[in-house]
Each structure stands twice: as C-alpha cells, then as structure tokens.
Amino acid sequence: xxxxxxxxxxxxxxxxxxxxxxxxxxxxxxxxxxxxxxxxxxxxxxxxxxxxxxxxxxxxxxxxxxxxxxxxxxxxxxxxxxxxxxxxxxxxxxxxxxxxxxxxxxxxxxxxxxxxxxxxxxxxxxxxxxxxxxxxxxxxxxxxxxxxxxxxxxxxxxxxxxxxxxxxxxx
Numbered sequence: 001x002x003x004x005x006x007x008x009x010x011x012x013x014x015x016x017x018x019x020x021x022x023x024x025x026x027x028x029x030x031x032x033x034x035x036x037x038x039x040x041x042x043x044x045x046x047x048x049x050x051x052x053x054x055x056x057x058x059x060x061x062x063x064x065x066x067x068x069x070x071x072x073x074x075x076x077x078x079x080x081x082x083x084x085x086x087x088x089x090x091x092x093x094x095x096x097x098x099x100x101x102x103x104x105x106x107x108x109x110x111x112x113x114x115x116x117x118x119x120x121x122x123x124x125x126x127x128x129x130x131x132x133x134x135x136x137x138x139x140x141x142x143x144x145x146x147x148x149x150x151x152x153x154x155x156x157x158x159x160x161x162x163x164x165x166x167x168x169x170x171x
Contacts, residue, residue, distance in 0.1 A: 127163075134159060 138159060 131163065134162065 138155065
C-alpha cells in the first residue's frame with residue numbers, strides 16, 4: 001500500500017497549493033502588477049502626449065508654412081507692383097526730362113533766331129549808314145568838281161561795285 005500513497009492524490013495538498021497560488025497571485029497583483037501597470041500607463045500617457053504634441057507641432061508647422069507662402073506671395077506681388085510703379089515713375093520722369101530738354105532747345109533756337117534777326121537788322125542799319133556816308137561823300141565830291149555824263153556813269157558804277165564788295169566782305 002505504500003506505493004499507492006506516493007501516487008495518490010491528496011485533496012488537502014491540492015487545496016493548500018491552490019490557496020498558496022491564489023495568495024501569491026493576489027500579492028503579485030497587488031504589489032507588482034498594479035505598480036507596473038501604473039508605470040506602463042504613465043509611459044503610455046507620456047508617449048501619447050508626445051505623439052499629440054508632435055501632431056500639433058506638425059499642424060502648426062503646416063499652418064506656418066501656409067502663412068509663409070501667403071506672405072511670400074504677397075511680398076512678391078508687392079515687389080512686382082513696386083517695380084511697375086518705379087518703372088512708371090521713371091517713364092514719367094524721363095518724359096518730363098525730354099520735354100524740358102525740348103523746351104530748352106526750342107528756347108535756344110528761338111533765341112538764336114532772335115539774335116540772327118537782330119544781327120540782320122544791325123547789318124542792314126550798317127549798310128544804310130554806309131550808303132548814307134558814301135552818298136554824302138559822293139555828293140561832296142560831286143560838288144567839288146563838275147562832272148560830265150561819262151564821269152557820272154563811271155562814278156555810279158564804281159559806287160555800286162563798292163557796295164557789292166562791302167556786302168560780300170560783310171558776310
């Protein structure tokens with residue numbers, strides 16, 4: 001019968017082993033499982049927080065990128081408008097400078113014409129004075145001597161030639 005005792009099953013031993021197992025399970029659950037679970041939950045919350053922060057940072061970066069692109073487009077448009085405005089201003093200024101130069105050139109031309117006309121009048125007055133002087137001289141010489149018709153013609157011809165030479169040398 002002894003051999004049966006070795007193989008036999010004792011209910012009390014099984015119950016005590018089950019009770020020990022239950023106690024160890026409860027102790028493990030109380031002292032190990034719950035604290036480890038708390039640590040794991042905290043880690044999960046931390047990781048979830050990091051993921052949500054990363055997602056928020058990504059969304060913020062996308063929003064900043066869109067704002068930057070909008071500002072860049074606005075800056076490009078503003079630069080284009082400034083360039084167009086500067087070109088228009090330069091065109092207006094160049095047109096004004098050209099108009100001013102034309103006015104000055106016209107003024108210089110008018111002044112030159114006035115000076116030429118004045119010089120013509122002076123020359124004409126000079127010629128008239130010379131004619132008057134020569135006429136007076138001619139009259140004086142004619143009065144000094146008596147002239148026949150041939151002398152008279154020669155005198156008039158020489159006078160006319162003298163006037164022509166003075167006119168040519170006066171130019």
